[in-house]
Amino acid sequence: MSRIKLLLFALPALALWLADLSLTASSLSDKAVDQAAVYALRGADVVSVRLAGRRAELQGLALRLGSSPGAFVTADALRAGKSELASQRLSNVRGNAADAVSTGLRPGLVLGIRADNGAVFVRGTDDPAPSLKGLDADAVAGAGSDGQTREAFGTPYLFFSFPLLGSDKEARAVGMLVVGGPLLPEGIADQVALETGFSALGLVQGGKLIASGGQEKARLAEALRETPVGKPAVVVRGPAGSLGPLRLPLFASGPDPALRVALRRGVPGQPLEVLAMVSTEPAMSALADTQRFSFGAMAFLLAGLAALWVWMGQDAPVPHAHPQEDTEPGTRRRRGLFGLPTSPPPVFRAPDASARPLEKVTPAVGRSRTAIDLEDGPARPAEPPPPPPEAVGPRDEPEPHGALDGLPGPRTPREAPRDDLAALLDSMPPPPEPAQPVRPPSQRLSPSPATPPRPHAPKPAPPPEPAPLDYDHQPTTAYPIPNLPDFNLPPAAALAPAVHAIPEATRVADPSPELLASARISGPRPQPLPKPVPPDEVHFQDVFHEFLAVRERCGESGDGLTFEKFAGKLRKNRDQLVQKYGCRTVRFQVYVKDGRAALKATPVRE
Structure with missing residues (x-):
């Protein structure tokens, strides 16, 4: 289909270009021949002028000698x-x-x-x-x-x-x-040919060539046989240029382009004929150069189209089939496109507080968590829940190994929902044991910070287990897995004093009054706005410049005229006219009076 579109564009364009080239070349060649024939008429006129001069010279001599x-x-x-x-x-x-x-x-x-x-x-x-x-x-x-x-x-x-x-x-x-x-001055043919720019010029009497001149006078004999009286004829044809096997210009009138045009015309009042031969080679050479450039450009364009044709004909690569739909997100879709094996995405469950009831959770003693064995696999079975707080006495055994302190332990089963406040208070853990020293963040293996337990802090019920996500919202490697909350930590309100505690070393000190005063003094001071110039003063300046220009055009000297003197006179005249006519102001115009610059005042009432 792409090749067909290319042909539908290229073939009409090529046909139109060839038609335009043919019409243009034929028209220009015919016009060049016609212009050469018209120009050849000058030959007989110039010869007639020369013969009239010779006639006047002989006639004047005869009258003088008589x-x-x-x-x-x-x-x-x-x-x-x-x-x-x-x-x-x-x-x-x-x-x-x-x-x-x-x-x-x-x-x-x-x-x-x-x-x-x-x-x-x-x-x-x-x-x-x-x-x-x-x-x-x-x-x-x-x-x-x-x-x-x-x-x-x-x-x-x-x-x-x-x-x-x-x-x-x-x-x-x-x-x-x-x-x-x-009758003919000596060398008249050469003189006329040189003056008019003809390729050759000949004088004919009785069908014979009696005088000839010009650079190509050897062709006059052949031109005399082919040229009738009063009609132009093409006497020389041939190429004006070439492009490989092509003889340029193409599409010219005739088998070959006309290079020489001859015209045979009689001289008024004399038994003579003038044979003038004019060259059309400059015009044909220009046309040949134009066609040479056009053919070269078209050949380059055709080569480009051929390369495009071959490139469009090549088979496009067929993509590998993939089992998944095009709508699957992330890296699995790209792996499927490139034929790589894919695995089903993991299913994550989101919390749903309204759909599932709270389960009863047996509170753990203290904030210490059971250590995680890092060498065990993820399928390790959960430990049984500990006994209720009433059956467990004070624990004197030491904490787990210090290297794993602060790691989260396994989650305890959720307890049943409480019906009253007493049941909720009963489920609160006892006072914790003395806290172990907190390890720095670089030694912690849990993303949750180690926070010392607060006494008598009620432990809220853990949120429900998240519900499974649907297929369109499954996290993949293209979409990072969200950090799940740690449901074993106390609420943020319980940690408010520790969280919002700002060390004194990190607080920004208040700037001193001396620093504020120096900043106000060193700043740039606002400059007062310039006073507006009255409209009359602007008008006086314009009139002053125009008055100087008119005086310069009239050839008057400056006589040391300044704007202060000029404006003083205008203000004085303005005040007098305002007082006399009761107008608002006065406008002055510059005009020329008796060759000198003068001023004309016009009262303005509104």
């Missing part, structure tokens, strides 16, 4: 057919442009002036030439002021074109200024 004299004189040289002079003047324009742009833009900066009679272009630090390899001059000349992204030199370029207007009488175009530069 209004400079260098571009017009270069166009005039081209119209005059002086190509060498035009190349020289364009080199001067390039120097001015290099000073106006950032360092990263200078190596790829493209400048060009086109006229009806020819054209001249220059890229970076190269020499000016009528054309550049890998550049379509006609296409870039139509870029306009809004700019166009063209493929040039194997990478996307952003071009702007402005007409150079001259006027003799009418405004007319004397040439076309072309300004262009790489």
Whole structure:
């Protein structure tokens, strides 16, 4: 039955724990993937900001060069057919442009002036030439002021074109200024990946990866094949931890936990896409650590339950059968429980004065008792009673041996009840013989003290023999046998003078008057109670402390103000107001007036 209770407790608890672990792990893994996908959206936004900065830089340079004299004189040289002079003047324009742009833009900066009679272009630090390899001059000349992204030199370029207007009488175009530069700044992928904390970031154009950066940029090619545009995808799966053969975390969405999430998103206004890859390994590692601890704790608990199962399955020891009932008291019950032999309890008889009449007892002569033979057994027969006192003369024989003096003798038979006082007086013993010297208590063999007989002391009738006790009140070794009274001793009233006699050496002396006087002087004297403080004085102290605090907050100095001066003014104002308004007392309040601490009085009538 105990095992069934253990199973009813352990199995539902284990099932609930596994269900909670499964739901928690699945929910947390899905949430980690969703958060990674949302975070990957930042990649396209950061790249868009960088491209907007490059666009503004190129557009501003084109506007600046379009209004400079260098571009017009270069166009005039081209119209005059002086190509060498035009190349020289364009080199001067390039120097001015290099000073106006950032360092990263200078190596790829493209400048060009086109006229009806020819054209001249220059890229970076190269020499000016009528054309550049890998550049379509006609296409870039139509870029306009809004700019166009063209493929040039194997990478996307952003071009702007402005007409150079001259006027003799009418405004007319004397040439076309072309300004262009790489659309993507150098190292933009690494910079964005480092700034955002992505595992890797790539730029895609036409389905091809044109730039990549980050610590795990080698995985971008695989991520590009598995990630559709505008949707997140899990590109790397695997365990974030282990516990023996288990690959943690368990119960995650998918065959294995998602460790890398990629998102492919287009850049607004540009033929580019940003592929951002975010790691979910920190969240999965934390979940794996939690599951590792949970599995370890559950394994420890199962081991404890298994040990408890084995212990509960062992056979309990069967107690030995005992003949007595469970209600038998004392040591006999314990001996019966442990299989030890027991004997029936002895029967003791208690006195019963109302049930049995008094028997006639022949009085014994004197207080001397018959000696007991210590070597005889307890079954020794009783001696016959002595003859009545009338038939017995004075006894001159010596007492028994001194070593056994004071021992109680055998009890005499009880005599019949007396009908009158005369019969009772006749039964009294004669005057005793001179008493033998009393032995010290250490030499006595009887628990009763040896008491010398008193002359003419009537011997009362002995109490009746005690009645037998029932089974529930039998004395055992667990309950000590009561001391039976000695029925041969005289009543306690006869021994009163000897019992209550107190030796003079044991009395406590009365204390002397000098000792009592010194004790009264040395004791602590009561101290007088302090006089109660009037309520107004307590109120004055509170107002004084509050007044000092308000003055300190207001920045006022103390000016040597003491409580005695302050309380004197308050008492004076109180007495004046009490006399003026007939009130019982006055209460003062502290407030701030014009940046200084002030007091306000309020009469109290009740």
